[in-house]
Amino acid sequence: MATALDPRTLAMAADDADFRIERHGVWKRFRRHRLATVGAVVIGLVSLVAIFAPLLHLQDPNAIDQVHWQGYPLAPGIAGHLLGTDENGRDLLARLVFGAQISLQVAIFAVLMELTIGTVLGAIAGYYGGWVDYALMRLTDVFLSIPLLPLLLVLTAIVAATSTRASLSFGVIVVIIGILTWPAVARLVRASFLSLREKEFCEAARAIGGRDGRIIFRHLLPNAVAPIIVQGTLEIANVIILESTLSFLGFGIQPPTASWGNMLANAESNMTIAPWVAIFPGLCILVTVLAVNYLGDGLRDALDPKLK
Amino acid sequence: MVRRSLEAIPLLVLISIIIFTILHNAPGGPLAPYLQNPHITQADIQRLSHNLGLDQPVWKQYLGWLSKVATGDFGYSTSNSEYVTTAILERMPATLFLMGTAFTIAIFLGILFGIIAAVKPYTLLDYVITTFAFFGQSMPVFWFALMMQLAFAVNGITAFGYHVALPSAGISSEDTFNIGDRIQHVILPALVLSLLFLATFSRFTRSSMLEVIRTDYMRTAAAKGLDRVRIIVRHGLKNALIPVVTIVALSLPGLVAGAIVTETIFAWPGMGRLFINALGQFDFSLLMGYLMMVSFLVVFFNLLADVAYAWLDPRVKYD
Numbered sequence: 001m002a003t004a005l006d007p008r009t010l011a012m013a014a015d016d017a018d019f020r021i022e023r024h025g026v027w028k029r030f031r032r033h034r035l036a037t038v039g040a041v042v043i044g045l046v047s048l049v050a051i052f053a054p055l056l057h058l059q060d061p062n063a064i065d066q067v068h069w070q071g072y073p074l075a076p077g078i079a080g081h082l083l084g085t086d087e088n089g090r091d092l093l094a095r096l097v098f099g100a101q102i103s104l105q106v107a108i109f110a111v112l113m114e115l116t117i118g119t120v121l122g123a124i125a126g127y128y129g130g131w132v133d134y135a136l137m138r139l140t141d142v143f144l145s146i147p148l149l150p151l152l153l154v155l156t157a158i159v160a161a162t163s164t165r166a167s168l169s170f171g172v173i174v175v176i177i178g179i180l181t182w183p184a185v186a187r188l189v190r191a192s193f194l195s196l197r198e199k200e201f202c203e204a205a206r207a208i209g210g211r212d213g214r215i216i217f218r219h220l221l222p223n224a225v226a227p228i229i230v231q232g233t234l235e236i237a238n239v240i241i242l243e244s245t246l247s248f249l250g251f252g253i254q255p256p257t258a259s260w261g262n263m264l265a266n267a268e269s270n271m272t273i274a275p276w277v278a279i280f281p282g283l284c285i286l287v288t289v290l291a292v293n294y295l296g297d298g299l300r301d302a303l304d305p306k307l308k
Numbered sequence: 309m310v311r312r313s314l315e316a317i318p319l320l321v322l323i324s325i326i327i328f329t330i331l332h333n334a335p336g337g338p339l340a341p342y343l344q345n346p347h348i349t350q351a352d353i354q355r356l357s358h359n360l361g362l363d364q365p366v367w368k369q370y371l372g373w374l375s376k377v378a379t380g381d382f383g384y385s386t387s388n389s390e391y392v393t394t395a396i397l398e399r400m401p402a403t404l405f406l407m408g409t410a411f412t413i414a415i416f417l418g419i420l421f422g423i424i425a426a427v428k429p430y431t432l433l434d435y436v437i438t439t440f441a442f443f444g445q446s447m448p449v450f451w452f453a454l455m456m457q458l459a460f461a462v463n464g465i466t467a468f469g470y471h472v473a474l475p476s477a478g479i480s481s482e483d484t485f486n487i488g489d490r491i492q493h494v495i496l497p498a499l500v501l502s503l504l505f506l507a508t509f510s511r512f513t514r515s516s517m518l519e520v521i522r523t524d525y526m527r528t529a530a531a532k533g534l535d536r537v538r539i540i541v542r543h544g545l546k547n548a549l550i551p552v553v554t555i556v557a558l559s560l561p562g563l564v565a566g567a568i569v570t571e572t573i574f575a576w577p578g579m580g581r582l583f584i585n586a587l588g589q590f591d592f593s594l595l596m597g598y599l600m601m602v603s604f605l606v607v608f609f610n611l612l613a614d615v616a617y618a619w620l621d622p623r624v625k626y627d
Binding site: 148278 | 319322323326327330445447448449450455457458561564565569587588590598603610
């Protein structure tokens with residue numbers, strides 16, 4: 001019987017029971033949110049197209065149609081360009097698909113970085129409290145008080161000007177976005193850790209001499225994961241918008257590499273004669289971001305019914 | 309509350325240190341604009357950087373900047389050939405006009421939509437408003453701007469027998485001040501800038517109002533036989549708006565970011581465009597001044613949100 005009363009077994013049993021109850025209704029609650037399901041399907045399709053872009057027999061996204069292009073965008077359907085070409089005679093459909101690759105990759109890697117930094121620092125702040133917490137929270141205050149877009153623009157502009165390479169690499173944008181956006185995640189994780197560390201199972205884990213690292217990552221983190229997933233999903237939507245805004249203003253992904261944002265950069269000057277150049281890339285951003293936001297909303301309802 | 313206000317000072321100092329350090333890594337530093345000028349020799353650059361104290365260690369330069377700022381001097385803007393404070397103050401009215409119009413639209417319509425959706429939850433009307441809010445929050449501002457220009461400015465639009473064509477750039481088409489002309493120019497950029505906030509405020513108002521409607525005091529008011537509109541406005545709205553006030557104050561950083569994009573697309577002569585121009589030339593003093601000003605506004609409005617919250621909701625107490 002000694003094993004049954006072992007605090008570790010008790011703690012694990014408690015965690016397990018919680019987890020099972022949690023998991024039970026998740027899928028059902030998610031399915032009830034029909035638009036979230038639609039969102040998940042749309043994201044799935046966009047991702048599949050982006051991943052398998054090289055297999056789709058598209059035209060070269062950076063190649064100029066030397067035969068037909070005469071200095072202005074070709075209309076949709078002309079000369080085998082399903083969605084027409086941009087102002088440089090490059091196939092719009094191919095650029096949209098390869099642009100999806102870039103935009104999604106930036107979003108996914110930047111959010112992974114943001115979640116990792118935010119979770120680790122938030123967990124440390126919430127678990128240890130005291131001056132560590134105070135120092136980390138003041139740091140988040142600083143980051144959250146400087147408006148994100150101007151700061152991002154300044155950083156990318158500086159890196160672009162100092163780097164020896166001609167174009168801003170995609171990794172730089174990921175790292176800059178990741179470094180600047182973690183504080184919101186850190187605050188979220190800290191808040192759950194503040195309440196979790198007072199729970200009995202945490203005390204039990206400490207009583208049997210569990211190391212801090214193990215308690216944080218094995219016992220507390222799994223119980224704080226729901227809001228992190230929800231926040232992470234919504235952040236993907238934010239980062240897609242951020243990256244496209246940066247690229248639109250000329251401080252993000254640099255041409256000739258296509259991104260949904262920089263495809264719109266020159267669209268304004270041709271809008272009277274070629275509205276399709278301006279319409280399609282933005283439509284892609286809107287549909288993808290909308291799908292991610294609906295997915296996030298559905299996940300919030302499913303994973304954490306207490307949240308609004 | 310006094311303690312919280314005092315905490316804002318070290319916060320702002322910390323922010324200024326970080327921004328100063330970042331900007332200091334810009335190629336060419338504060339002298340970047342001169343480096344492109346072929347008439348300026350290497351010796352001139354060295355003389356300039358010595359005269360301006362740029363050969364000193366970074367921390368010394370920072371302290372120099374700080375002591376000047378304490379007297380209200382943010383330095384000289386090389387890209388505009390005028391003082392930073394003058395450059396910013398010149399553009400401020402245009403930006404405030406744009407932001408103010410956009411914010412007024414967003415607050416008024418956002419709260420109205422939120423109330424309507426909450427009073428008739430899960431009806432077609434609620435569904436339309438909620439979907440609209442989702443679209444608004446997912447819309448890339450710059451693309452929405454392009455689409456509005458395409459619809460209303462490029463060719464104009466004909467509806468109900470009226471032909472509407474709105475200006476797509478600038479703040480005025482005449483040199484003399486004309487209120488009607490100004491209003492025509494502000495409509496498109498203000499609508500574009502307001503969309504995200506309209507969506508956010510309506511979602512917040514809806515969920516806050518839904519919570520309030522379920523409370524006991526609302527049922528009591530209904531049981532007393534009060535008029536439904538009166539209950540919603542007098543008893544419901546007053547309480548439901550408390551969290552909305554906070555979100556309005558916290559929306560400021562987003563408004564600043566949105567203004568940068570909107571002003572760039574609509575050629576609006578405001579601070580956002582000033583910032584983008586300064587960025588292209590690494591105008592150190594101006595970038596520093598602009599970033600400090602917007603950071604100050606954010607800190608100030610966060611504080612204001614706290615004060616307003618404690619004042620509106622007596623249950624909240626700060627030490």
